[in-house]
Amino acid sequence: MAAASKGLVSRFTHLLFFRPTSLSLSQASLQQTTQFRTFILEAEKHDSISSRVIQATPGVMTRHSKRTGAIAVKCGMTALWDKWGARIPVTILWLDDNIVSQVKTPEKEGFSALQIGCGQKKEKHLRKPEVGHFRAQGVPMKRKLREFPVTEDALLPVGTSISVRHFVPGQYVDVTSITKGKGFQGGMKRWGFKGMPASHGASLSHRSIGSTGQRDAPGKVFKGKKMPGHMGVEQRTVKNVWVYKVDPARNLLWVKGFQVQPEILSS
Known part of the structure; x- marks a missing residue:
């Protein structure tokens, strides 16, 4: 009788302790497997997103397409005459090694x-985050960076040269630029006031x-x-500037009108 009771006790102990433990382990393993599969799917999804290849394929731009702009440096100002003898003031701009970074x-x-x-700059003259950014993109160190919103059909691969x-x-x-600094000026020069008698x-x-x-x-x-104060050194945008001439050999661009400082062109 005692042996039978001991067997029953051991059987009940096995059912009460070991079986629930095995069930909990199977549930835990199932949950871990599910999480692992979810992690793998998210990783594959992330890899598929980050590995999207942008190719410069020829295509037809629509009226709603928006291309990228370029960063230019002002070289000088001059005046040209057309065939009717009219004087056309122009600004000469230089596109200094523009690439998609x-x-x-x-x-x-x-x-x-x-x-x-655009431009070039030594690594020792850049901050460490900037150096890491250029190295991650696989492009040379640049002097100035600007971002241009474009439509999806106007995306270009990294390293594409913009001439x-x-x-x-x-x-x-559209030309965006920083105006010339005028220093501290009075109300007549700064705002065009009439002045006193x-x-x-x-x-x-x-x-x-x-x-x-x-x-x-x-x-x-x-x-x-409106009072006297600091004048100039402000960002201004001149819209609808006419491109007069393009010189691919020297990477120069003539635009109508007199602009100031380095320009950012947006087509």
Whole structure:
């Protein structure tokens, strides 16, 4: 009787402890297998997204397509005369070794854009994150970077060179630039104020801006009042600038009008 009871006790112990343990282990292994498979699928999905190959295939651009721009350096200003004898002021721009340094796709970044780099710069003159960025993309060190939003049909591979052949004579582009610094200027030069009377009773104050506020009500100068201050060194965009001439041999571009400082062209 005692032996039978001991066998029953051992049998019940096996059922109570070992079987649930085996079930829990199988569930844990099943959960781990499921997580591992999910991880593998996510990794394969990520690899398929990051390994998207951008190729410069010839195609027809639509009226809704938006191409990349370029970074140019101002070389000088001159004037040309057309066949009717009219004087045309132009600015000469130089595209200093523009290449595509990064491609941003909707699958990875959520939008389509191209990062363009121009010029050359030594590694010791760059910050470590910049050096790591250039090395990760496999492109040489660049002096200046700019990003241009483009449509998906205008994406170009990393390392593609952007020359003046990217533009054609007669085309209209938008030019973004930094204006010349004028220093601290008065209201007449900065805002075009008329000034004070320069006759009787205006001793050495004929270029003054005059009253800047009111009397007791409100008795203060409102924010944003046009007054003397620092002038220039501001980003400005001139739209619809006419491309007059393209020189592929020297990588020069003539645009109509007088621009200032390095230009960023967007076609």
